[in-house]
Amino acid sequence: MSANYIDSYYSRSLHDDHQRAPLTNNIDTSVCVIGGGLAGLATAIGLAERGQSVTLLEARRVGWGASGRNGGFVSAGYAQSMDKIRRRVGDNHARELFQLSRQAMTLIQQRIAKYAIHCGPITPGLLSASWFDQGDHLAAAAAARNDWLGSHYEYWSHQRLRAALSTDRYFDGLYDPDGFTFHALNFSRGIAAAAERLGAQIFEHSAVTSVTTRGHQHKIQTATGTVTADHVVYCCSGYLGWLKPRLAWSTIPVGTYVMVTEPLGERLKTAIRIPHGISDDRIAQDYYRPLADTRLLWGGYVSAVTKPRNLVAKMRTAMAKVYPQLENVAIAAAWPGTMGYATHKMPQIGQLAPGVWYNQGFGGHGMNTTTLGGELIASAIAKADERYRLFAPFGLSFAGGPLAPIAAQAMYWFYQAQDKFRERRDQSAKL
C-alpha cells in the first residue's frame, strides 16, 4: 500500500508511487485548479494541451478521493437517466449532452494510448442485468435508445444471461460494448504525469485554505505558499468542505463503498463466466467485476456515514444475495469513498463570476463525465468556447447544506424500499 492513499485494491496495485512536493513558495500562473481528482486533472491536462500555464493544488495525493477508489466502470451518459434529461431540456439538447459524453470516452481512450498510461487491463463491455421482470420492455427500450442516441446496446435474453452468470436474481440484460473498465487510480495518476510533461505544475499535500479576489486576480492560499492566477477552477466534489460556501450549499456528499475478495481461482466461474463489468438496474444497485487475478471487485451501498460499522459484513450480504455460492469467500479489503451529487444528478459545470469556475457534481457516474467537464472548462478558458453553457439548466441548486447527507440517506432508504416493492410485485405476479 502507498503512503497517504487509503488502503484499497487500487493503492495496493499502483503502477508507480512518485510523490509530488507541496507548494512552498509564491507563484504566478494563468489558471489555478483546486482538487486533484479526475475533474481537476482533466481540467489541468486540457489546459496544458492548449498551451495554457496551469497549476493544480491537491490537499492529499492526486486521485486520493473518489477518482482513485471507484468501481472503474467507464460508460457514456450521466448519473441522471437520459429519459429524465430529455424531459428536462428537450430532445436535441439531451442528444447533444449524450454525444459530449461519448466524445469524452473517446478522449479517455486516446489519452491512454497517446500518453502510454498504465491503467490496464482495460476490459471492454458493461452488462446491466435486470433485477425486475420487464417482459419485452428491455429489448424495445434498447432498440429505441440505439435509434435515438446512436448507442450500441445489445439485448441479452434470460438464457444468455444465465449462461454467463449463475444467479437466480436476474431476468434479462443489456450489454454495452462501448463501455469498459480500468484501474481508476493508475489512470488518474497517468493523467497527472502527462499533464506535467506538458508543463502543468502539480502540488500534493497542498490544501487550499482560502481564495481572495482583487480585480481580475485570484490569490489562492495554502499553509505554505500562494498561487496568483487569472482563473481559479474549483474541482473538490464531495471533499469541498466549506472552502466555497456557494458550491458547498449545492453539493450533497454521499458515502459509498467497494470491497475486493482474495483471488477466487476456479470458484469465480461457479458464479461469473464473463470478464465484463456488471451492474443491476435497481436504483440502489450493486456493481461488480472480475479482476485479472480472479478476485471479484464489488461495489454498492450508500450511506451518510463515511465509515459505516460492519462494512465488510454488509457488502458480503449484498454479494451473497446474488451469489450464495460465494458466501464466506475471504475479503482482502473494503473501503469508502465520497461522491459529490447535485439534486438534479447532473454535473455542475460553469462560471460563478469572471474567472471563477466550478467543475463538480459527477455523482456515481464520473469516470467519463469528469473528462468531459475538464475539456469544456479548459476550452472555455483557452478558446472562449461556450459549450459549457449546455449544463446551465442544471445549475447550482440548493442541496440542503449541512443537512444534505441526512437527506441523501433518507432518499437511499426510499429507493431501497421502492426496489423492494417492485421485487415483491414481480414475485406475486409469478404466483
Ligand SMILES: Cc1cc2nc3c(=O)[nH]c(=O)nc-3n(C[C@H](O)[C@H](O)[C@H](O)COP(=O)(O)OP(=O)(O)OC[C@H]3O[C@@H](n4cnc5c(N)ncnc54)[C@H](O)[C@@H]3O)c2cc1C
Ligand atoms: C466508491 C465509489 C465508486 C464509484 N464507482 C464509479 C464507477 O465505477 N464509474 C463511474 O463513472 N463513477 C464512479 N464513481 C464516481 C466517480 O468516482 C466520481 O464521480 C469522480 O471520481 C469525481 O471526481 P472529482 O475529481 O470530481 O472528485 P474526487 O476524485 O473526489 O476529487 C476531489 C479532490 O479534491 C481535493 N480537495 C478537496 N478540498 C481541497 C482543498 N481545499 N484543496 C485542495 N484539494 C482539495 C480532494 O483531496 C480530492 O482529491 C464512484 C465513486 C465512489 C466513491
